[in-house]
Structures are given as C-alpha cells and as structure tokens.
Amino acid sequence: MAKYILKRLAMMVLVVLGISFIVFTIMNLTPGNAAQMILGQSANPEQVAKLEAELGLDQPFFARFFNFWKGVLHGDFGQSYQTRLPVFDEILARFPTTLKLATFAMLIATAIGVPVGVISAVRQYSIVDGVSMVIAMLFASVPSFVMGLLLQLEFALNLRWLPATGTASWQSYILPAFTLSAATMATLTRMTRSTMLEAIRQDYIRTARAKGATEGAVVLRHALRNALLPIVTVIGVDFGYLLGGTVVIESVFSLAGLGTLMITSIRMKDTPVVMAAVMFVTIAYSLVNLAVDIIYAYIDPRVKSQYAKG
Amino acid sequence: MKKILAFLLAAVMAVSMAACGGDGSSAASDGPRTSMVYGMSAEPSTLDPMNVASMNTFTVTYALYDTLTVSDGNGGYEPYLCDEVNVSEDGLTYTIVLNKEVKFQDGSVLTTEDIAYSIQRTIDAGWASDMTLCIDSVEVVDEHTVELHLNTPFGGMMGSLASPFFSIMSKAYCEAHTDEEIARAPMGTGAYKLVEWASGDHITLEANEDYFAGAPAIKTITLRPYTDKNTGLIALEAGELDAFLNINPSDIPTVEANPDLALYSCDAASVLSLNMNVEDEVLSNELVRKAIFSAVNKDDIIVGALEGLGTPANSPIPTVCAGYSADTPGSVYDPEQAKEYLKEAGYENGLSLTLRLKEDTTNQKVAQIIKSQLAEVGIDVTIEVMEGGAYTNAIYSNGDYQLTIGSWSAMFLDAYSVMYSQFHKDCYGGTGNITHVTTEELSSLLDTAAQVGDDEKVAAYDAVCANILEHAYHLPLVYQQTTITTSADLKGVEANPMGVYMLRDFYFE
Numbered sequence: 021m022a023k024y025i026l027k028r029l030a031m032m033v034l035v036v037l038g039i040s041f042i043v044f045t046i047m048n049l050t051p052g053n054a055a056q057m058i059l060g061q062s063a064n065p066e067q068v069a070k071l072e073a074e075l076g077l078d079q080p081f082f083a084r085f086f087n088f089w090k091g092v093l094h095g096d097f098g099q100s101y102q103t104r105l106p107v108f109d110e111i112l113a114r115f116p117t118t119l120k121l122a123t124f125a126m127l128i129a130t131a132i133g134v135p136v137g138v139i140s141a142v143r144q145y146s147i148v149d150g151v152s153m154v155i156a157m158l159f160a161s162v163p164s165f166v167m168g169l170l171l172q173l174e175f176a177l178n179l180r181w182l183p184a185t186g187t188a189s190w191q192s193y194i195l196p197a198f199t200l201s202a203a204t205m206a207t208l209t210r211m212t213r214s215t216m217l218e219a220i221r222q223d224y225i226r227t228a229r230a231k232g233a234t235e236g237a238v239v240l241r242h243a244l245r246n247a248l249l250p251i252v253t254v255i256g257v258d259f260g261y262l263l264g265g266t267v268v269i270e271s272v273f274s275l276a277g278l279g280t281l282m283i284t285s286i287r288m289k290d291t292p293v294v295m296a297a298v299m300f301v302t303i304a305y306s307l308v309n310l311a312v313d314i315i316y317a318y319i320d321p322r323v324k325s326q327y328a329k330g
Numbered sequence: 331m332k333k334i335l336a337f338l339l340a341a342v343m344a345v346s347m348a349a350c351g352g353d354g355s356s357a358a359s360d361g362p363r364t365s366m367v368y369g370m371s372a373e374p375s376t377l378d379p380m381n382v383a384s385m386n387t388f389t390v391t392y393a394l395y396d397t398l399t400v401s402d403g404n405g406g407y408e409p410y411l412c413d414e415v416n417v418s419e420d421g422l423t424y425t426i427v428l429n430k431e432v433k434f435q436d437g438s439v440l441t442t443e444d445i446a447y448s449i450q451r452t453i454d455a456g457w458a459s460d461m462t463l464c465i466d467s468v469e470v471v472d473e474h475t476v477e478l479h480l481n482t483p484f485g486g487m488m489g490s491l492a493s494p495f496f497s498i499m500s501k502a503y504c505e506a507h508t509d510e511e512i513a514r515a516p517m518g519t520g521a522y523k524l525v526e527w528a529s530g531d532h533i534t535l536e537a538n539e540d541y542f543a544g545a546p547a548i549k550t551i552t553l554r555p556y557t558d559k560n561t562g563l564i565a566l567e568a569g570e571l572d573a574f575l576n577i578n579p580s581d582i583p584t585v586e587a588n589p590d591l592a593l594y595s596c597d598a599a600s601v602l603s604l605n606m607n608v609e610d611e612v613l614s615n616e617l618v619r620k621a622i623f624s625a626v627n628k629d630d631i632i633v634g635a636l637e638g639l640g641t642p643a644n645s646p647i648p649t650v651c652a653g654y655s656a657d658t659p660g661s662v663y664d665p666e667q668a669k670e671y672l673k674e675a676g677y678e679n680g681l682s683l684t685l686r687l688k689e690d691t692t693n694q695k696v697a698q699i700i701k702s703q704l705a706e707v708g709i710d711v712t713i714e715v716m717e718g719g720a721y722t723n724a725i726y727s728n729g730d731y732q733l734t735i736g737s738w739s740a741m742f743l744d745a746y747s748v749m750y751s752q753f754h755k756d757c758y759g760g761t762g763n764i765t766h767v768t769t770e771e772l773s774s775l776l777d778t779a780a781q782v783g784d785d786e787k788v789a790a791y792d793a794v795c796a797n798i799l800e801h802a803y804h805l806p807l808v809y810q811q812t813t814i815t816t817s818a819d820l821k822g823v824e825a826n827p828m829g830v831y832m833l834r835d836f837y838f839e
Contacts, residue, residue: 052719056727056760058375059457060383064761067456068727102375104510105529113529169560176568184568185561186554187531271558274565276530280557284372289719 021317021324025310032306036299043298044085047291053077054101054289075101088295098292102285107296110281114265115300117187118277121269122262124197129204130255137212142239144217152209160206168199168272185274196273200266204258211254215247222246248319256312260305362838365550366820369562369574373530373555376513379497380455385739386575388494388830390553393535395497395518398426398445399488401743403824405652406784407488411440411498411519411542415491421483421783426476432542434500435523446470447501449478458495458741459761460751461486464780483781489652489742494830521546521834530555535833547822547837563815566591572817573836575829579637582813590818597649598812599740599827601748602640602693604700604805609766610732612683617675619802622733623661624668625707626700628807635695636808643806645795646749650827652784653745653791661805668707680708685733687713688721693735696807700735726760737810738762740828745791746780753798767803 055071056063072078076087091098097107136156140149159167175195176184183192219225220243228242265279278297285293317324374387379395382388400410409415414427432440446468453462464484469477480487490496503517516524519542522535533553539545556562556571559578565571567588577585585593604626606613613619628642644660647653672678685701687693694715701711711733716724724730740747751762755773758766775797779790798804812829822835 050717050719051723052717053723053727056722057719058383064456064459065727065759068760103529104376104513110529113531117531169564172561172564172568177564180568183570185556185565185570272561274554274556274558274561276528276555281530287718 021314025314028306028310028313032303032310035306036302039302040089040295040299041085043295044088044291047286047289047294048081050289052289054291057288058101088292097296100285100293101290102288102293107292110293111278111297111300114276114278114281117275118263118265118279120193121197121200121266121275121277122259124193125200125262126204126255126259128197129201129208129258132201133205133208134212134251137209138216138239138244140209140213141216141220149213153213156206156209158206159202160210162202164199164203164266165268165272167202168196168269171195171199172272187275192273196269196275199272200262200269204254207254207258208251212247212251215250216243219243219247245319249316249323252312252315252319256308256315260308263304263308264301362547362819364548364838365552366548366572366817366836366838367552367554367570368833369556369565369571370553371555371575372557374533377516377524377527378509378513379494379499379516380452381457381509381513382494383457385829388828389833390533390535391494391497391516392520392830393522393551393833394516394520394524395494395499396432396520397492397494397496398498399492401489401492405743407492410492412445415488417487421781422480424478424480424487425471426478428474428476429542430474432519433540434503434519435517435538435540436500436503438500438502440498440519441501442470442473442476444501445476445498447504448499449476449496451499451504452495455495458490458493460747460757461490461493461495461741485780485782485784485787486742486744486746489744489747493742495741522551541834543834546834548833551833566815566817569817572820573823573831574815576813577815579639582639585815591815592818592820592823593813593815594823594825595811595813596825596827597641598737598810598829599648599650599743599748600737600810601643601646601648601806602696602735602737602808602810603643603646604807605734605736605764606802606804607729607731607733607764607766608803609729612681613732615675616801617671618677618681621668621671621675621677621707622704622709623799623802623805624664624671625704625709626661626805626807627663627703629663630703631696631699632808634699635692636810640808640810643809646752646798646804646806647745647791647795648740648748648827649809651740651743651745651748653749653779653787655788655792655795658792658795659799661799661802665703665707672708677708680710682710682712683732684712684714685735686716686721686724686731687735688718689715696735725764729759729764729766731764734764735807743827745787745794749791749794750776750780753794753803765803767798767801772797772803 055068055075055077059067059071076084088098099105100107100110136152140152143149172184172195175182182194186192225238225242228238265277265282267279267283270277270280282294282297285297371386374390376382377391377394379391382391396411398410398412399407399415402408411429411432412426413429416425426445428442434440449468452458453465464480464482466479466481469479471477497518499518504512514527521538521541523538525536526534535551537546537549556565556574562571562574563577563581566574582593585591606619608614632638632640642660645654645658685697687697697713701713704711725734738748738752751757753763753765753767753772754776755768757763758768775794779794782790812825812827814823814825816823819839820836821839822837
C-alpha cells in the first residue's frame with residue numbers, strides 16, 4: 021500500500037511539471053501584454069517597455085520558464101504582476117472560501133443524494149422514485165447561475181431568510197453551497213439508484229435474505245456497500261473539480277474564491293498567479309483522487325488485494 | 331425521502347431565521363446608520379493613487395488621500411488641501427499656499443515639502459503624463475508656499491490638481507516604505523483610513539476622526555467587489571449593499587419602483603464612438619469616412635442597443651467637460667448622401683471593412699446595428715470580437731484595425747482630458763491616438779485649446795471639433811448615462827459623470 025502511494029505521488033510530480041509547461045505555453049501564446057494591461061490603454065511605449073523589464077517579461081520563453089521553476093524549488097512562486105503581492109499569499113487568501121464551499125456542497129450532495137438514491141432503488145417505480153428522478157433531472161439540467169439567481173430571489177429577497185451575497189457569516193454559504201451541490205446531487209442520486217438496482221438483484225442479496233438478515237441490514241450492509249464504489253468515484257471527482265473554484269457561482273454570490281482569482285488573472289495575463297493557482301488545483305485534485313483510491317481499498321477488499329500484489 | 335428533505339429544510343430554515351432575528355433587532359436601534367457597504371465593479375490592484383488607471387479605484391483613493399483642489403460643482407475648481415492657489419498673469423506660475431491645519435493620519439503635519447514631493451512623484455510615475463507634460467519644475471519657496479513652474483500655459487491645471495493622480499502623500503512615509511507597501515498600506519490626509527484589505531473579498535475603511543475638514547458622518551465603509559450586475563442588484567434589494575454603480579439599464583424601472591432604493595443618473599464623462607484608422611488603405615480616403623458618417627443613424631443605436639438610454643453625440647467631447655458646446659454640428663444621417671460619397675470615391679459597387687471590438691454585450695449590439703446600417707449603403711462590415719488583451723494589443727500597440735467601437739473616459743472634467751491624447755500627433759498609437767491622425771493643423775489647434783483660459787475654451791475646442799468632423803476622422807455616436815443606485819436612506823449622493831465618488835460626503839438619514 022505504501023509503495024503504491026509513493027508511486028502515485030511520484031506520478032503527481034510529473035503531472036504538475038507537465039501541466040505547468042502547458043499552462044505557461046498557453047499564457048505565452050495568447051495575445052495581449054501584461055505590462056500593457058496593467059498600465060492601461062493610454063500608457064506610452066517607454067512605460068510599457070520599462071515595466072516589461074521590471075517584470076522580466078523581456079526575457080526569452082525558456083529562460084522565464086526555467087526561472088519560474090527555480091523560484092518554485094526555492095519555495096518562491098513569485099509575485100503577481102498586478103498586485104505585486106506574493107502569489108502564494110493571494111492563493112491562500114482565496115482557498116479557505118473555496119474549500120468551505122466545496123466541502124459544504126459535497127456534504128449536502130452526499131447527505132441528500134445517496135439516501136434518496138437508495139430509497140428510489142429499493143422502492144423502484146413508486147411515487148418517491150418518480151418524483152426524485154424528476155427532481156434529479158431538473159437539478160442536472162438547470163444551469164447553476166439560473167438556479168443561484170432563483171434561490172437568491174426566493175430565500176434572500178422574498179423570504180429574507182438567508183444572505184444573498186458575501187461570506188460574512190456561515191449562513192452566507194448555504195445558498196451558494198446548495199446551488200453548487202445540485203448537479204452533483206443529481207448525479208449521485210441517479211448513480212446510487214442504478215448501482216443499487218444492480219446490487220439488489222445479485223445472488224448474495226438473496227443469500228443474505230435467506231439467512232434471515234433484516235431488510236435494513238440487507239440494503240445497507242450488503243447492497244449499498246457493494247454499490248458504493250462508483251459513488252465514491254463521483255464524489256471524489258466532483259470534489260476535486262469544485263476545489264478548482266467555480267467562477268459562475270463565485271460571481272453570482274460575490275464570493276472571493278479561486279475561480280474568480282484565476283479568471284481575472286487570465287484576463288490580465290498575470291502568469292505567475294495563473295501558474296501557481298493551476299498547480300495548486302492540480303495538486304489538490306490529485307490528492308483527492310489518491311484519497312479516493314485509498315478509500316476504495318477500505319470499502320472493497322478485492323481492490324486492497326490488488327494493491328498488495330501491485 | 332420527503333420526510334428527510336422536509337426535516338433538512340426545516341432545520342436549515344430554523345437556524346437561519348434565528349440568526350436573522352438577531353441581526354434585525356440590532357438594526358432597529360434608533361439613530362441613522364453609521365456604516366455602509368459600497369459595491370465596486372472590480373477589486374483595485376493597488377491603492378497607490380499615482381499608479382491607478384481605474385475609475386473604480388479612484389473612489390477609494392479619494393477617501394484615503396486629498397487633493398490640492400476640488401471641483402466646485404459648477405465646472406470650476408477651488409482650493410481644498412491648501413489655502414490658496416494663485417496663478418500668475420502669464421499662466422506659467424502656480425503658487426500654492428499651505429493649509430497649516432492639515433495632519434496626516436500618522437499625526438505628522440503636512441508641509442510644503444510633502445506637496446512638492448507628491449507632485450514630483452506624480453511626474454516621475456508617468457501615469458498622468460498628459461497632465462504633467464506642461465510642468466517644468468516644482469519648487470518649495472518657503473514653509474508656506476510651493477511654486478509650480480509651467481513651460482507653457484495649461485488651462486486644465488486646476489482640474490489636473492483635483493485628479494487623484496495629484497493626491498498629496500507624506501514624503502517621510504513614502505521614503506520609509508517601498509512602492510509595494512505604499513500600494514497595500516496607504517497613509518494620507520484623507521477622511522478615511524484603511525483598516526483591512528482582505529484580498530478579493532473586501533476593503534474596510536474607518537473614519538479619520540482628526541480629519542481637517544471635520545470627521546465624516548459614516549464611520550465604517552466596507553467596499554466589496556460585485557462583478558456581476560444582477561448580483562449587485564439583488565444585494566441592493568436585500569439590503570446587503572448601500573451603493574452600486576451602473577446597474578443594467580433594463581433594471582432601472584425595477585429600482586425606480588422600489589421605495590427602499592434611490593437612483594441617481596447623469597451624463598457620463600465619455601463618448602461612445604466609432605473610431606477609424608485613417609492610415610488604412612481604404613479609410614485614408616476621406617470620402618469613405620464621410621460616407622460612413624452619413625450612413626450611421628445614432629437614434630437607432632440608442633433604441634436598439636442602449637434601451638433608449640442616451641442622447642446622440644454631436645461632438646467628440648463629453649457634455650460634462652469644460653469646452654463642450656451643444657452647438658457643434660454633428661454628423662447628419664443621410665444614406666443617399668453616403669451612397670453619393672461612395673460613388674465619388676469609386677466604390678459604387680460596395681466595399682468591405684472589418685470592425686474589431688472588445689467583448690462587451692452592449693458594444694456588440696452597437697456593432698450589429700452599425701453593420702446593418704452600413705450594409706444599406708453598400709459597405710459590408712465583418713465584426714470581429716476580441717478578448718481584452720488581444721484587443722489592446724491589436725488596436726493600441728499595433729494599430730492593426732479598420733474600424734472599432736469604444737469610449738474614452740475623461741480623467742478630469744476638461745475637454746483636454748479626452749481630446750489631446752486621442753488626436754494629438756504626439757500621442758500617436760498606444761498613448762491614445764488610435765485614429766492615427768497626425769496633421770500639424772489639428773495638433774496646433776489642440777495645443778492652442780490646451781493653453782487658453784476658461785473664457786476662450788469653448789471657441790478653441792469648437793475649432794478642434796470642426797476640424798475632426800470636417801475630415802470625418804472619428805464619429806461620435808452616443809452620450810451614455812452613468813448611474814449610482816443607493817439605499818434610500820443614504821444621502822449626500824450626487825451622480826458623478828466619471829463614476830468617482832467622495833465617500834466623505836455620504837451620510838445616512
């Protein structure tokens with residue numbers, strides 16, 4: 021197991037290296053000039069040239085990429101072109117909001133999606149099943165900004181129960197987290213339902229019933245545990261995705277998360293911030309995926325035995 | 331399942347209601363509020379007043395720093411941070427008399443050294459080069475007076491001194507800190523001090539109780555970025571925001587019907603225009619440009635793209651700038667005349683042009699309408715929408731375009747601020763003159779207009795506009811409105827053409 025984890029971590033380094041090169045190249049190829057963007061449209065060419073030299077933008081592509089990595093290996097991700105603040109501080113300032121939002125959203129999605137999926141499967145073709153499948157379809161297809169605005173209108177403006185924007189209190193996270201959870205919730209419900217339907221038709225379920233296990237035990241211990249693998253995958257992938265920040269939701273709810281930081285930095289050609297943010301997200305995503313793989317081993321002994329061999 | 335859902339919803343609601351109840355009771359306490367939330371369109375990248383290019387940030391730097399002069403509200407300027415500004419007969423020397431009562435936020439007293447240092451810093455920073463070009467030297471005469479020596483008379487000097495670029499900073503503080511520190515930890519004489527800057531989330535300002543002009547009424551101001559206009563409006567309606575600029579025009583009726591909100595509007599200090607590259611092979615032909623002038627119907631643009639908000643522009647000068655004249659004859663819509671011009675230019679079978687513009691919903695609509703109008707006279711326009719960085723690169727740095735739509739904003743309310751950079755030969759290309767017009771005639775008219783006093787300004791700029799319109803260099807389209815929407819109990823608000831607000835004037839009722 022430890023060997024497996026080490027192997028995965030080593031692969032992560034390669035992934036980060038590769039991604040950093042791709043992002044750096046893209047940032048370099050897209051038109052636009054960081055110095056010009058900072059100075060505004062009315063800047064004269066001398067000012068632009070001076071700032072370019074200051075930012076090191078006048079150096080050749082590979083020299084800049086090499087310098088970037090030299091800094092990273094010394095624990096220095098550089099400064100933002102825009103704010104001149106250390107890039108890492110900028111990211112750390114935004115990450116808590118994104119982390120809270122992603123965690124909260126995944127909790128909501130799992131807490132509602134999985135049980136509803138289980139019930140739908142156990143009571144297939146009942147009214148509960150029908151209604152929950154319709155709602156799941158709706159959640160999966162309504163664009164998140166529309167849902168965000170609708171929730172704001174109802175809960176913040178009409179009922180005045182929750183704040184519409186900002187992060188002043190923990191209640192502020194309820195609407196954005198719910199909006200964010202909707203799509204995952206829908207996927208989870210449908211995924212749980214279909215894998216559960218498959219599981220409860222298996223022979224071992226008949227065996228469990230035959231040996232006299234209660235219906236609850238049959239569903240939860242035997243069926244759900246076997247159906248859990250794809251569900252955990254979905255949770256892992258979506259959580260990793262949310263950790264990358266969600267531009268639309270952050271904009272609709274006026275939150276300072278990683279998504280907004282990345283978008284504004286891309287627009288302003290602020291390469292150091294984009295690089296660091298993408299690398300940060302890559303690492304977070306890889307770690308979540310690694311965690312998911314480890315969790316597999318605990319859920320399913322068959323997977324664990326594979327690790328032992330590998 | 332329904333039970334689980336119902337339970338969860340009930341739990342969430344109960345908790346949030348309990349929390350809201352708490353907030354409600356404290357807000358109901360007597361007396362006007364003393365804290366407000368101001369919505370910015372984007373987060374400032376710096377609070378160094380001399381390195382800023384965004385109007386949005388100026389509202390913040392004006393709260394932290396003061397300027398030597400301020401607008402008197404009637405097109406003139408009066409001394410603010412100093413006792414007097416005296417201009418010599420020849421217009422070449424500005425004598426600034428120190429106000430001895432002013433203290434910086436760190437308790438030190440404002441000196442003439444600070445004033446001279448700040449002006450020199452502005453000149454060195456180079457961001458306001460169009461305003462500092464005429465300044466020859468800054469001299470500390472004694473501990474009461476500073477003299478500004480100009481190399482040529484400049485009618486916009488008093489206005490320039492009121493612009494944020496000429497904010498007065500502390501020499502000692504600036505010398506003790508790096509530019510990066512000054513950008514994040516400003517220290518001025520202003521009515522507000524910076525308390526906290528949470529990157530991307532908010533900036534908190536606190537009243538400076540020792541402010542020389544009296545402590546402001548609102549004690550705490552939180553400035554938050556609201557990048558989405560719909561969200562801004564919802565936050566206003568929910569009472570989470572007290573002021574927000576330029577809501578979507580389609581939302582104006584909603585705001586006007588809401589008794590909890592107030593809307594203030596005025597003409598913006600900018601002109602939405604169709605720029606033409608006179609160095610382009612086709613557009614170097616004046617007849618083609620004149621054809622375009624006659625083919626564009628500005629009223630259709632206002633109705634079709636701007637929800638009826640705006641007035642047809644008759645001049646490249648914004649209506650609110652000194653030097654504007656309502657009598658300037660603008661272009662006249664006459665498609666038949668346009669066809670005549672094209673025929674005369676040898677394009678009776680039509681021609682094709684490309685219109686490049688930055689991604690922007692409103693401007694894209696304007697472009698569509700212009701495309702259809704030009705199609706009627708036989709000009710086939712291809713619209714090319716570009717990402718911000720690429721646009722700036724193409725239009726400003728490389729001058730690679732035929733037509734573009736954009737608006738140039740005044741940095742202070744004088745025609746000089748929009749006209750010199752856009753049409754003077756010294757500002758060719760990236761500095762602002764994207765039309766690429768370099769005639770001596772126009773440049774000398776602009777030089778004259780920059781130098782004359784207030785009485786002759788209108789006449790001088792009339793000559794400039796006449797030249798621009800006669801040669802059809804640049805087609806002014808629409809004067810747009812700028813708005814600020816506030817909580818109804820926020821007072822002391824007056825719509826500002828540049829969208830820059832003096833937070834110290836705000837108070838609650």
